[in-house]
Amino acid sequence: MRNEFAPGTIARRGLLRATLRLAGGVALLGAAMRVASAADADAAEIKIDNFKFSPTPLTVPKGTTVTWVNQDDMPHSIVCQALQLHTHPMDTDGRTSFRFDQPGRYDYVCGLHPFMRGQVIVQG
Amino acid sequence: MQDDDDMQSGGGDGANTLNIDDRQSDSGNRPTQSGRMSRRGVLECMTWAGTAMVWTMVGGVPRARLVGRAEAATTNYSFVQVSDSHLGFDKPANPDTPGTFGAALQAVTRVPGQPRFLIHTGDITHLSKPGQFDLAAQLLTTTKLHTYTVPGEHDVLEDDGKSWINRYAKQEGAKGDGWYSFNDGGVHFIGLVNVMNLQGNGLGALGNDQLEWLEKDVAGLTASTPVVLFAHVPLWTVYADWGWGTADGAQALTYLKKFGSVTVLNGHIHQVMQKVEGHVAFHTARSTAFPQPAPGTAKGPGPMAVPPGELRTYLGIAKVSLVSSNAPLAIVDTPLAG
Numbered sequence: 001m002r003n004e005f006a007p008g009t010i011a012r013r014g015l016l017r018a019t020l021r022l023a024g025g026v027a028l029l030g031a032a033m034r035v036a037s038a039a040d041a042d043a044a045e046i047k048i049d050n051f052k053f054s055p056t057p058l059t060v061p062k063g064t065t066v067t068w069v070n071q072d073d074m075p076h077s078i079v080c081q082a083l084q085l086h087t088h089p090m091d092t093d094g095r096t097s098f099r100f101d102q103p104g105r106y107d108y109v110c111g112l113h114p115f116m117r118g119q120v121i122v123q124g
Numbered sequence: 125m126q127d128d129d130d131m132q133s134g135g136g137d138g139a140n141t142l143n144i145d146d147r148q149s150d151s152g153n154r155p156t157q158s159g160r161m162s163r164r165g166v167l168e169c170m171t172w173a174g175t176a177m178v179w180t181m182v183g184g185v186p187r188a189r190l191v192g193r194a195e196a197a198t199t200n201y202s203f204v205q206v207s208d209s210h211l212g213f214d215k216p217a218n219p220d221t222p223g224t225f226g227a228a229l230q231a232v233t234r235v236p237g238q239p240r241f242l243i244h245t246g247d248i249t250h251l252s253k254p255g256q257f258d259l260a261a262q263l264l265t266t267t268k269l270h271t272y273t274v275p276g277e278h279d280v281l282e283d284d285g286k287s288w289i290n291r292y293a294k295q296e297g298a299k300g301d302g303w304y305s306f307n308d309g310g311v312h313f314i315g316l317v318n319v320m321n322l323q324g325n326g327l328g329a330l331g332n333d334q335l336e337w338l339e340k341d342v343a344g345l346t347a348s349t350p351v352v353l354f355a356h357v358p359l360w361t362v363y364a365d366w367g368w369g370t371a372d373g374a375q376a377l378t379y380l381k382k383f384g385s386v387t388v389l390n391g392h393i394h395q396v397m398q399k400v401e402g403h404v405a406f407h408t409a410r411s412t413a414f415p416q417p418a419p420g421t422a423k424g425p426g427p428m429a430v431p432p433g434e435l436r437t438y439l440g441i442a443k444v445s446l447v448s449s450n451a452p453l454a455i456v457d458t459p460l461a462g
Contacts, residue, residue, distance in 0.1 A: 051423070
């Protein structure tokens, strides 16, 4: 999957930079970021701030490594039942990563604060 | 803030008629009268935050008066509650959690009347690290009191809670994930574990095994036995949106209906809150580490930074006393400063 997109990736990244440089408009950012996430197939980031995951849902191609970054003063962990995933707690500025290889919708919560919910959508 | 309310209500002329659920008056609460009351529903809670206050619960009707009078009513049986020391937390809301926990334990040593023991209602550590548990053990020795604990969710982040279980539950002959009971001074104490399986909405949970154990544990007790339940997450729903409650807490309380005096001590929310439902008095303790916002007043339940110099007015300990052999338990919340 990643190989198929590889040639386009470079072009799209170039386009993204150009788009941001030329347009710089907020309205275009959303479209630009979608291009970025589709193009940057191997990495994506989810921030944890004020007991919320962002962005959520996050849509990524399969094979993407998603990294959660904790920007709170309280520790958080990632628990996803479908993946049997239960990470160690991340303290402030801590991060944890997981590579999503199978397409699907993955609901997850914070193990310490399960009212914090997020979702990663992995496309085939 | 609940504490601010207490303080504002308590400040003033000493008439001090406070209301909980708008059902409260200040009559009929002299020590001589409370001494004649049955155990049922007689519980005294004193809270001070700058100004001393006494909360007295008689027959489920809370009343208030000055601290001096409540102290006169108490006997020599007492124990102390501390909570949420979060050793390992060092962020701006409190860069020195060992310092404030140590100050709280020093305050415990000054509690009059030789408390029988200490109860720590969980979140001893911030990240369940061995070094944090070690530091807690070292600091706790300053009180020279036996410490009973229940785990907070921060104490069981690693190894399925084995660090906490090995250090604190085994010595009590605990069952399951670490719940246990004991008798002291005619009071039946029950330590419950409600952080091992947090629910989807964030609420704590006891689980069927623990509920079954609890039902059997209290089955043989006479109804006149005062019962003290302690657990980390409040057994009553303080604020569901932040997971401040226990999903099956109400089920647990059905087993305690026959008892005339039930006191529930919790931590987790880092602020004093009290509620009385019939013969059951609920009380949450301050943290010794950092305050958290009043329910719903912030975007999330994270540490609340307070102005420099004011932190210790938000932290503190609680002393719980059996007022007479016939009944009341009194809770005195004391901030570290202010």
